[in-house]
Structure formats: structure tokens, C-alpha cells
Amino acid sequence: MLSIDELIALRKNLHQHPELSNQEQETAARILNEFQAFSPDEVVTGLGGTGLAFVFNGVDNGPTTLIRSELDALPIEESNTFSHRSQVKGVSHKCGHDGHMSIVTALGAELAAHRPQKGRVVLCFQPAEETGMGAIQVVNDARFTALKPDYAFALHNYPGLELGKVAVRAGTFNCASRGMIVHLKGKTSHAAHPENGISPANAMCQIIQELNHLPAKLAQQGVEGRHWVTVIHAKLGEIAFGTAPGDAVVMVTLRSESNEGMHTLIAQAEAFSCRLAEQEGLSISFEYDDVFQASVNSQKGHDLVVRACESTQTDFVLLDEPMRWSEDFGQFTATAKEGAMFALGSGQSSPQLHNPDYDFPDALIPIGKTLFLNIIRQINGTHSVNSTDP
Template sequence: MLNLNELITLRKALHQNPELSNQEQATAARILKVFQTFSADETYTDLGGTGLAFVFNGSESGPTTLIRSELDALPIEETNTFAYRSQVKGVSHKCGHDGHMSIVTSVGAELCKNRPHRGRVILCFQPAEETGQGAIQVVNDARFASLNPDYAFALHNYPGLALGKVAVRAGTFNCASRGMIIHLKGKTSHAAHPENGVSPANAMCKIIQGLGELPSTIANQAIQGRNWLTVIHAKLGEIAFGTAPGEAVVMVTLRSETNEGMQTLIEQAETFSHLIANNENLRLSIEYADVFQASVNSQQGCDLVVNACQTTQTPFLLLEEPMRWSEDFGQFTATANEGAMFALGSGQTSPQLHNPDYDFPDKLIPIGTDLFLNIIRQLNGIRDKS
């Protein structure tokens, strides 16, 4: 249905017209228009917001296999100068979701010609991966219960790994992470009489220092997996030399190899922050943003990816440790219980993800397509009519 040149044209059109998380209406419409020529057996629109799902049924009973892609782009100004650079100021596909969409569209083109033999295959395009909201929105959509996958798979391109090489592992593949925002509130006073106020300055410094030491403390408590805490922003008062500060904010990123480790990190960070605030006679409140669970691959899911690599003669490596970056795909494997995410190398000289000059390599489209199709063949078979 679609040759490689047509898929590259699609990828470049998506690249030129990026949309931020939960704003992907035009991107979803573009994908829907292409899939309308594929005659899927069922089509779901507005899934979890702007999400899409296309179902291809087999003629015999069998498992349901879900393949996921992402719709959203990032709030980054592109610095590339090629003809298909982003046409949207301050927004661009710097994580390669344009390429992921093209790969899963290519799988759809193949399933249009050759349906699965047994069970069914769901090709899902989710919104808002970058904020950690999209997969939760899709899974919590009431209609997702009728999809109910037995297996779930996804890939993510990965700069620094040889072009076309796969990296995978059983267990945690991507770390859990979340942004923690700590608000400290005291009372302002005249800078000439700071004793008449309650300044959060001392507490802010203690919290920054103490939280930075927290991962090493947890490491000594036999908590499974590694943990990190990174202070990313702090603000004290306002720029007014006549006023002693009354408010402060500390923002940190919590990261853990396991969901259990994340829960320990949260509990201890909150306990420590409350203790410091109480000692300094401050009111404290905490909120969270960009919440990602760990993405955990099942052993069978990992084995299916390895088998696909071996069958397609795609080089691969088994990772010893999880990727530190986060992904919301874990919502799907938690629902399906079996499945895996794997990394597909974008090249050792490629700009890194989220860099302003990054661009998805088109050579990965047929490689990713073949890997997904082989996984589908292993689980569902494919009725070859071509």
C-alpha cells in the first residue's frame, strides 16, 4: 500500500507540522486519513483525548497484540535548516515520534494486505507521551476495556547506539520519574528588620542539600534498584532589596529504577522536607508533575523481541541496566502483563533526543516495520496474500 518513499514523505509532513501534548488533533487527523485506506476492522478515534486505535482481526481465535506509537512533539525551537523543518514556532519533533508514527503506519499498510491469522492486532497512536499523561488517558478511556491487549510492544529510537541496532532487556527498561515541587511559605518583612518576618531562605538551602544526599541514604537501606534526585530549579522571594523573602520554591526530579524505589524516594523526600519546614516555622505544600511509572518488560516480551532480531538479522544487545530516561509505555505492559519496549539505534553520531538539531533517521522505518511484523507473526501469524 505504501512504499518507503511514501512513508518518508509522511514522516516529513508530520515533522513539518508538530503539535504539543494533548493538542495533536491535526496529527491524529493526518494519521486517520492514511488509515482510512487500510480498511481496518475497527477504528477508535478520540481515544484518551486525541488518540487512535486501529484493529485488524484474524480468522481464528488468539491473542490480542498492541503496537504503540506516540503523536506529540516537544516545545523546542528547531535549528535544522532542511526543507521539511518544523513550520510551527517553538515546537518540533525532537524525540522522533514522527518516525515512530511512520513505522506503525507501515505496519498498518502491511496488515491491510495480509491480515493476522489468529487473534487481533491493535495499532495504537497515543497522545501526550512527553508529559506522562497520554498512556494513562488511553488506558482509562472506557472504550479501552474492549481492546484489552494480551501483549503490548513499542520502540523508541536511541541516539548513541549504532544505526539499526536493537537494545532490550527483561525487567525495568525505563526508569520511573516525577517532578516534585516544594512550596515554602513564611512571612515577608522589611529588609531592615528581617526579625519581624519568617524567611524560608535557610530552609530552602537545607532542603536542597539534604534532598541531594537522599539517594545515597536510600542505597544503604537495601532498596532494590538505583535512585536519583536532581534539583532543577529554586526561587527565593522577589527581586526587591527592601523586602526580606516570605516564600520559596524548590523543584526536583525524582528518578528510580523501580516503582517501589520511587515510592520510598517520595516518602523520604516528603518527610525530610516537612521536618525542615516545621523546624523553621514555615508552611509547606508539595505537588507533582510529569509522573512516569517504570516501564517494565516481561521475560516473554523480551524473548519475542530477541527472536524478531534474530529472524530479521538485526543486530541486538541485552542491556545490563535500565535506560535512565522515562516513558509512559509502562501503562500498557502493566495492563497487558506481557510485552516489551526496545530501543532502536539512531546512530552513534546522531544528535541526542530533545536536542534542537535532532532528526529521525528514515533508514529506521523499514527496520522497525520488519521487527514489529515479525513479533506479530510469532504471536498472531499473518495470512500472506501478497
């Protein structure tokens, strides 16, 4: 069994050595080294790239429960000056994945001493959550078929919520989001004779205007749920006063409370962009990046989290609305059909996620472990490896 001091030391070591999405080789090696002492019944490495899965089998047949953690850090320069600050320039754990890994490692130490009574537990460390690609890579890995869960759970620390308090809801927990890139192509000309070219300037401005109005239009159309559109970047031609522009790019983040709402956002954004481009005699194309589907909690998964809070006397709140931020954990609940993600409060005075001065609160490690362990015991029971029972 790992002591809290050992878990904090692990967390701080991970914090000092962050790695970006799909580059988490050393992070995975550190986790693999920790789990060697736990004697899991099965170990899968290189899952979906750099991911790991540790399987703990029960005595009897039963369901498979998956607990997910993330391996990756962010391209953010840390501003903290404490002794465990990031040693990698321009990269740091500003989303708390170092803490999440420590929680699930603590869970591994517990399962080493007390295997599930029935079924099995899979502790999964996925790569590339920050880009939205990691969960897809894991689920699409051929070896994941043998690990396919009946239940899937994850937590995320949440600044602004009281320290150690849980927030959860049934239905959509995290919004769907994706980056949309609109490419407009016309024809350059001399700035003295712009009439000899095809400028995308008007279409670019009109597309930005239409994008900003799109959420309100969807509400007027009676489309269910809330939707957001955030224009993050636009580029028109090159900086050359002698040349009228011939191309333009608009980059925008689309966000919706549901996957269905996201499909509607995309369809309408593409439709009016194509119409405006055609009116100006332009060609148009679309790209998408950072694609996250909505993370949806099943009613049963939600109920298991609530019962865990009640059993462990952990304060909790039931959310009326989904979290606006996105998470690729929805890939796991879509596969498992039952499960949930919940938020674990990092404190009301904590810096926000992705802030350069954020740091994971170590007090959450035992709380997160205890909650996950209770959920596992509800589903899979517990059996001591030292038991003499037949």
C-alpha cells in the same frame, strides 16, 4: 502497500507539522487519512483525547497484540535548515515520534494485505507521551476496555547506539520519574527587621542539600536499585531589597529504576522536608508533575523481541541496566501483563534526543516495521486477505 519513498514523505510531512501534547488534532487527522486505505476492522478516534486505535482482526480466536506509537512533539525551536524542517515556530519533532508514526503506519499497510491468523492486532497512536499523561488518558478511556491487550510492544529510536541495532532487557527498561515541587510558606517582613517575619531561606537551603544527598543515603540503607535526584529550580521570595522573603519553592526531578524505589524517594523527601519546615515554623505543601512510572518488560515480551531480531538478522544487545530516561509506555505493559519496549539505534553520530538539530533517520522505518511484524506473526500468525482457505 506503501513504498519506502511514500513512508519517508509521510514522515517528513509529519515533521513539518508538529503539535504539542494533547493538541495533536491535525496529526491524528493525517494518520486517520492514511489508514482509510487499509480498511481496518475497527477504528477508534478521540481515544484518551486525540488518540487513535486501528483494529485488524484475525480469522480465528486468539490474543490481542497492541503496538504503540506517539503523536506529540516538543516545545523546541528546530535549528535544522533542510526542506522538511518544522513550519511551527517553537515546536518540533525532536524525539522522533514522526518516525515512530511512520513505522506503525507501514505496519498498518502490511496488515491490510496480511491480516493476523488468530486474535487481533491493535495499532495505537497515543497523545501526550512527552508529559507522561497520554498513556494514562488512553488506558482510562472507557473504550479502551474493549481493546485491552494481552501483549503490548513499542520501540524508541536511540541516538548513540549503532544505526538499526536493537537494545532490550527483561525487567525495568525505562526508569520511573516525576517532578516534585516543594512549597514553603512563612511571613514577609521589612528587610530592616527580618526578625519580625518567618523566612524560608534556611529551610530551602537545607532541603536542597538533603535532596542532593538522598540517593547516597538510600544506597546506605540498602534500598534496591539506583536512584537520582536533580534540583532544577529554586525561588526565594521576590526581588525587593526592602523585603525579607516569606515564601520559597524548590523544584526537583526524582528518578528511580523501579516504582517501589520511587515510592521510597518520595516518602523520604517529603519526610525530611516536613521536618525542616516545622523546625523553621513554616507551612509546607507538595505538588507533582510529569509523572512516569517505570516501564517494565516481561520475560516473555523480551524473548519475543530477541527472537524477532534473530529471525530478521537484526543486530541486538542485551542491556545490563535500565535506560535512565522515562516513558509512559509502562501503562500499557502494566495493563497487558506481557510485552516490551525496545530501543532502535539511531546511529552513533546522531544528535541526541531533544537536541534542536535532531532528525529521525528514515533508514529505521523498514527495520522497525519488520521487527514489529515478526513479533505479531509469532503471537498472531498471518493470513492473506486474498487467501481462498476456509
